[in-house]
Amino acid sequence: MGSRLQIQGDESVLLRVTHSNLKSFCADVHFSLQMTIEAVKEKLWKKCGTSVDSMCLELYDDMGAKISGLSDNLRPLGFYSPQDGFRLHVIDLDPSSVTSGGWLEDTSLVEKYNISEEAYDKRDGKSQ
Template sequence: MASLLQIQSDDSVLLRITHSNIKSFSPDVRFSLQMSVEAVKEKLWKKCGTSVNSMSVELYDDTGAKISDLTDNLQPLGFYSPLDGYRLHVIDLDPSSVTSGGWLEDTSLVEKYQISEEAYDKLDGTFRKFKEKLAHQNPSAHETKISDNYMEDLCSKIKVGDRCQVEPGEKRGVIKFVGRAETLAPGFWVGVQYDEPLGKHDGMVKGTRYFDCPPLHGALVRPDKVKVGDYPERDPFEEEEI
């Protein structure tokens, strides 16, 4: 009876998510208490990459004590009486899962393709050939350098922790970094942790860590692509019902 009353009186709950294979994965995600356990697993799949059929989910309270296993896919989340600050722990049961073996966290495990300078120089249509052609056609334009303060003025209203929307694509997230990025082009950059896995990294770019976020949720973009303001996290299940 208490569980039913909770569902009626409280629409949603903010839970921390952890994963058996991705140790750096611990976002806070808001769930509707009326979502079925199956819908919760669908949302978790979009966050961490573990398929619904290979996923086991455990609920822990804010002291670390296990409350229950979310085994009944038809039950609403509110049936298990979660509260803000509780934790959902995702266990990936698939030994061949994309999340296993540290592949989403340790890029050193990925075999990298390398080409010799001599072979690269022989290729047509490369960026190097394009720059050489551009320099030959317009030497003065090629010599123009980007200032170290490029777009600094656009960063005056962008702060770490701000919610934001990034174009193109209206991708939403939170600001995690503002400043110069020594491994990228001169000028100012903004680091964003997307709400969904729409990024390219986990906050580390070319060997330098600018911020921390879950794998494939991070991006470094120019300030003119970022709008800060009231951009709450979208709930894909609510959008589907419209």
């Protein structure tokens, strides 16, 4: 008996998803083999923030060898014969994407608020 999240008879695969701009992003995601590549991109957009139109997908086997680029949005994922443990790599083609430049991961790029010691000592409600 299948889980409530899986349609009976619907085969799925567990893929490790990585992202070109998000070095610390790595997620294990279940995909139906019947999903079109466009539907896979829609699902990934919700997880990593890269828009469907700016997304290029590559499939790698469990040894790290590239199997294929997943360029035909109308083909089902199963056409590319992915297996559990394979890696699906998202390449963000948008140079102005929110994921580019490390802004989502590197906190050193965020301007910090600084306060002088004098201003800190003068603030109201400070604990002694």
